[in-house]
Amino acid sequence: MTYCLALALDAGFVCVSDSRTNAGVDDVATFSKLHRFGIPGESAFVLLSAGNLATSQAVVTQLRRDIEADDGPHLHGFEHMADAAAYVGEASQAAQHGTREGPNQGVEFQASFILCGQIGADPPEVMLIYPQGNYIRATDETPFMQVGELKTGKAVLDRLVRRDLPLPTAARIALVSMEAAMRSNLSVGPPVEMVIYEADSLEVDRYASFDRDHPYWRKLSRTWTEELRAAIDRLPKFDWET
């Protein structure tokens, strides 16, 4: 599996992804699932993927080819995020279609995507694109999207994510969600990639990658554990405790 998440904030968006892929526990590899697109000053996109790696890679390849060819619809040619999301959904359907027709030997070719981006004067958006090609947007009520192994890291998002959070705070929450998933789930693994996008900057320039031994990641992981342990001790005592 995989775990990718994106937080939609008034101040912009935060994307975090792991890099583990596996076809069984004895066939594990490392692939980036965070892909950046855009033209500085015009548009900025981050695409996160989960599911079949061949499908995800085929979609990313198609997106890059369409931009280069520039003779039809492509990611840098849309005026609104809705059109960009529909286009990625179509590329995903097309990538799956080729494999579905042949003998599939029980393999699952589906992939899910999170497309985060901003085009011109439109507001930034975070969209979840289903394997079927349709999509939903993050809203005020649900300001985050997840794909892959989402359950382990969901509680902290449900509890703490609000649209009005500052970007660095939101980024720390997203990293904590990823750290929990990595700790509890073998199918989620390093390096962790992160993009912090500031609304209206129209440039994906704040990128970081953390391996398990990265000083920041180690400090984050250790501090969070210490903080949780201390927080448990500050919870209300039972009435029978002296």
Place this chain on the structure above:
Amino acid sequence: MTYCLALALDAGFVCVSDSRTNAGVDDVATFSKLHRFGIPGESAFVLLSAGNLATSQAVVTQLRRDIEADDGPHLHGFEHMADAAAYVGEASQAAQHGTREGPNQGVEFQASFILCGQIGADPPEVMLIYPQGNYIRATDETPFMQVGELKTGKAVLDRLVRRDLPLPTAARIALVSMEAAMRSNLSVGPPVEMVIYEADSLEVDRYASFDRDHPYWRKLSRTWTEELRAAIDRLPKFDWET
């Protein structure tokens, strides 16, 4: 679904269960999944259940009948927890067998159990009994067992549970795990039941039930959220933050 968990500690054990059952989101009900057995001074047992409610209830009914009848194997007649767990596994298999034989209309009759207990001078144990009737024990390396909707509440257990925790601390961790599951998963719901068992007491006497409006539960939930929010702010800053 359901969420039940038990922590195996040097000092005893802690059991926590939710009370929601559902057969689809439009068929939701409240049933206790925490069942206490034992003879004070001789043995103490707590049985937690997840899965098909009819199977779980059939097993609990059988356990109580066997104790009353006292003319064959029963929970109060074993010398070791391993025998008690095997007996519960057999009762579970028997309860499923009756329904499996008929036309099942696609219904899943499986149930999982966590059996916690202590018999005489033997140490307390926490055992997970699979739907197939076999079982595993909590150990030093993995001092907790979960059944049902386990992923949401697992991260905090992986991070914080150790066998040498004091009982009240362990109980607060278990409640926090349950609170996270309730917050993020509709199929986990109140009241939350808890038993804290002190090793060698041979009596299940520390029991509590928390509805969503219970003052302790509300305070726990509010405090935990405040603590996590504050903890996020104490995580290491990014190097680009001023």
